[in-house]
Each structure stands twice: as C-alpha cells, then as structure tokens.
Amino acid sequence: MNLTILHIEDDQEIGSWVREFLTEKGYQVIWIHSGYSAMEYMDRIDLVILDIMLPGLDGYTVGKRLKGKYPQTPIMMLTARTSMEDKLQGLSFADDYMIKPYHPDELEARIQVLLRRSGAVSTDSLQLSHLRIDKQANRILNTQSNQEIVLTGKQYHIFMYLLDHPNQILTKKQIYEAVWEDTYLKGDKTLMVHIRHLREKIELDSSSPQIIETIRGIGYRMRH
Incomplete structure (x- = not known):
C-alpha cells in the first residue's frame, strides 16, 4: 500500500511540482489549497506537508488542530518564512521545518526520516524512486503497479x-x-547480462535507466 501525504499549499506552481515529484517517488499525494477540509483526510494520511501562508486559516492554526487530534502523524512545515520566530512557532507543534527554496532530494530525505520515526516506514524498508524495498522480508514492490518484483538470487x-553503496561508482x-x-x-x-x-525488471524504462546508471569504462552506480 502506498504511503499517503497530505500537502496543504495554495500556490499552484509549488503544489503541482511537489505532487508530481512525490508521485514519481511512489507516494500517493492529496493536494488541497487550504486547511479547512484537512481534517476529513487525516484517517488515511501518513504525513502532512504544510505551508504557513494559506487563505483563511493560517498554517499554524491548521497544524495545531491536526496535531491535537492526530499526534502520531508527522507534520512538516514547508514555507518561505525564514525568521527564527516563525521557525520556533512552527516547531512548537510540527516535526520538521523546511525553508523554500529547497532541493527536492533533501525534501524526500526529510520525509523518509519523519516516516521512519513515526513507524509508517520500517527501518528495514526504504523508498527508491518507484520501488519500495523491504530488506527484512527480501521483497521489492513496484509502488506504481503495486506488484512485487521477483528477482533471481544473483539479481537480488x-x-x-x-543499494548498500548508494551514489558510489562501483567497478565491475x-x-x-x-x-x-x-x-x-x-x-x-x-x-x-x-x-x-535486472533493469528490465526494476526500471520504468530499461532503455533509459534511472536507478542503475552505467559509468562507461568503469562500472555502475545506483542513484539514491
């Protein structure tokens, strides 16, 4: 089952981009433009990403209400507000506070930390693009098709x-x-061979691999 993120953001460009990026990473994203209807989604939400400057109810008000009723669900503030006062106010209820602009890989890394901390993701489980890897169960799931990927022993x-050497160039x-x-x-x-x-099984397009990269004349690197 896909992990579900509630993104509360009124900026069309930011909201659209975050939804597209996180969907590509295998998350299900519910994007709403204000906090008024947020509570009705919370029973199926694993994490909330919340802006401060929202129409009507501001992010602080929305976040405190959500945290009060769903204390176990992590909340990440994602905002352009940089003052220490804003940050301290946000962290009085939120689990993380990230300032725009930001690198998308850092956003995903912080999401993973919060999900592991909350227990939504096992420490033996991790997300890599559209793959969810459960090391303990030796299972790899394609989160887009919700199908398990079956590898041979050598492929695995x-x-x-x-996977154990992320972003490192390894020789053949x-x-x-x-x-x-x-x-x-x-x-x-x-x-x-x-x-x-292996690429035919794990890549969305094996002719243009995004997970296992060939380093010409040397070997391979897994992008993480």
Missing part, C-alpha cells in the same frame, strides 16, 4: 550490493567479486 544480490570487478565470490576476469560479460535483465 547485485541489487542489494548496489568489485560487484562481480562481491556477488559471485570469485575472481573477475576482464572482458567477462556475465555481470553485464545480469544487469540488463
């Missing part, structure tokens, strides 16, 4: 080795010897 070991020799526990012979195509089949 390659995937997990890359490093990967091969870690997975096969044997000496890598230069020119051996075994790893390349396994990577190709």
